[in-house]
Amino acid sequence: GDSVTQMEGPVTLSEEAFLTINCTYTATGYPSLFWYVQYPGEGLQLLLKATKADDKGSNKGFEATYRKETTSFHLEKGSVQVSDSAVYFCALMARGSGGGADGLTFGKGTHLIIQP
Amino acid sequence: KAGVTQTPRYLIKTRGQQVTLSCSPISGHRSVSWYQQTPGQGLQFLFEYFSETQRNKGNFPGRFSGRQFSNSRSEMNVSTLELGDSALYLCASSSGHTSYEQYFGPGTRLTVT
Numbered sequence: 001g002d003s004v005t006q007m008e009g010p011v012t013l014s015e016e017a018f019l020t021i022n023c024t025y026t027a028t029g030y031p032s033l034f035w036y037v038q039y040p041g042e043g044l045q046l047l048l049k050a051t052k053a054d055d056k057g058s059n060k061g062f063e064a065t066y067r068k069e070t071t072s073f074h075l076e077k078g079s080v081q082v083s084d085s086a087v088y089f090c091a092l093m094a095r096g097s098g099g100g101a102d103g104l105t106f107g108k109g110t111h112l113i114i115q116p
Numbered sequence: 117k118a119g120v121t122q123t124p125r126y127l128i129k130t131r132g133q134q135v136t137l138s139c140s141p142i143s144g145h146r147s148v149s150w151y152q153q154t155p156g157q158g159l160q161f162l163f164e165y166f167s168e169t170q171r172n173k174g175n176f177p178g179r180f181s182g183r184q185f186s187n188s189r190s191e192m193n194v195s196t197l198e199l200g201d202s203a204l205y206l207c208a209s210s211s212g213h214t215s216y217e218q219y220f221g222p223g224t225r226l227t228v229t
Contacts, residue, residue, distance in 0.1 A: 032216045043120075043206055043220040051216075089159065093216045103149055103161030103174055104208075104218060 002027040006090045006107035013080055014115050021075040021110045023064075023090035031092040033057075033066055033073040034104065038087045047075075047088070085114045118143065120209050120221035128227045134195040137224045141188050141209030147171075148190040149218060150182060153204040165190050194226075202228045 006023045013019060025031065032051045036044040048057030053068035064075045073090060090107040121140045129135050141148050150162040161174035165184035184190045188209075194201055204225050208218035 034217075036220075043222045044208075046217060046219065049217060091159075093218075103164060103172055104151070104159070105161070106159040108158050 002031070002092060002094055002105045004090050004092055004105055004107035006088075007110050008108050010111040010113050012113045012115060015082055016079045017114075019075070019077040019080045019084075019112070021088055021090075021112070023073045023075065023107060025071050025073065025090075025092050027071075027092055027094055027105075029094055030068075031094045033064070034091045034093070035062070035064055035073070035075050036089045036091060036106075038089065038109070040086075044089065080112075080114050082114045082116055085112055087111050120207055120219055122205075122207050122221040122224050124224060125222065126225045126227075128229060129197050130229055131197055131199060133197050134193060135197060135226060137192045137205055137207075137226070139190045139192070139207030139209075139221060141190070141207075142219055145209040145211055145219075146188055147210045148184055148188065149208045149210070150190070150192050151206045151208065152176075153206060153223070154202075159206070162192070197228045199228050202226060 003026045034049045035047040037047045038044050048059045050057040050066035053066055056065045062077045064073050087109045089109045091104040093104050123138045139148055147166045149164040151159050153159045162176055163170055163182055164172045168184045179195045182192045204223045206223045207221045210218045
């Protein structure tokens, strides 16, 4: 079945450091790829997405590129802030047998801690 | 536009009881999906409803069921609760079309004692 693998952390960085969170996936066909962020006590927020190979998703200074040849969708940010501290989830969605989407398949989540 | 709302936010139940959780999607969205989040298993897909029909289903026992109403609001029911059902239950709404973007509610924290 489909799966997503990402580093679980915690990942601790200093403010203004460069961030990379690795994400690789296994799926049949051409899934859509997503990054979601979860702040303490809250639900998930969609951070960015890419729907086909070589697409680059970007939002709030975060970027990720859909690399079909390496089945990866690594999340990057050039300069992190304390407010970026959260749990980040990489996810994929494939077309379901019933039509529509087959539900998101998530990685385990990466806990990011940014120190001032 | 109002976001996805879930009620109640917190719930405590006893083993063997049943529970119903509610989700109201973003206005105009016709698809509602449900997920279970636990520390051990992470986020897992339960099922998706579109236009009052279950369209896709994850790998959960039949104790977990759902339905969707004509106004797109959805309910999830868990019967014969087990301790392992303690989790954060998240609802996500989408237009139901090919963009597949899902927008999540704040979740219902269920504790089974």
